[in-house]
Every structure is written in structure tokens, then in C-alpha cells.
Amino acid sequence: MRKHYQGDDPDAIHEAAQRVTAPLSDFMVRLMAQELPLVDSTGRGRIYEILREYDGPVISSQEELPEEIRSIMDL
Numbered sequence: 001m002r003k004h005y006q007g008d009d010p011d012a013i014h015e016a017a018q019r020v021t022a023p024l025s026d027f028m029v030r031l032m033a034q035e036l037p038l039v040d041s042t043g044r045g046r047i048y049e050i051l052r053e054y055d056g057p058v059i060s061s062q063e064e065l066p067e068e069i070r071s072i073m074d075l
Contacts, residue, residue, distance in 0.1 A: 022051045025060040035073055043072040 024032060036044055047069050059065055062075050069075075 023054045023056065023058055024051070025058050028059050028061070028065075031062070039073060047072055 022029065022032075036047065039047065050066055050069055054066065062070065065075070
């Protein structure tokens with residue numbers, strides 16, 4: 001059964017995050033939504049491009065993000 005509540009629970013399901021077409025888990029969508037505004041527009045554009053081209057399993061942690069994204073975001 002899916003959890004439908006807010007907070008910092010990485011297993012929680014959020015409706016808006018479910019509508020994103022990025023290869024990110026619900027938790028990672030929320031994390032990226034918080035962090036992307038801190039990245040300049042060139043970096044954000046490159047992050048979007050990398051995610052569009054990504055062909056792998058769903059990313060569910062910062063460690064699983066492609067190295068270039070981690071570098072741009074200074075993680």
C-alpha cells in the first residue's frame with residue numbers, strides 16, 4: 001500500500017512528484033525541486049539535459065545521480 005503523507009519520509013508518495021517524467025524517485029524529485037533553484041540557469045539546463053538522456057534505473061539517492069549532476073550541484 002502506498003503512503004500518502006508529507007514530511008521527510010523518503011518512502012512517502014507525493015502526487016506532484018508522480019507527474020514528473022524524470023528518472024527520479026519521488027523523494028529525489030522533491031530533493032531536486034528544493035536544490036535546483038540554487039543552481040544557475042546554465043547548470044539547470046545541463047542537469048535537465050543529462051536527466052533527459054539518462055538511460056538507467058530510477059535514481060533514488062544523491063549517490064546514484066550521474067557524476068556531472070553531483071558536480072554541478074556541488075554534492
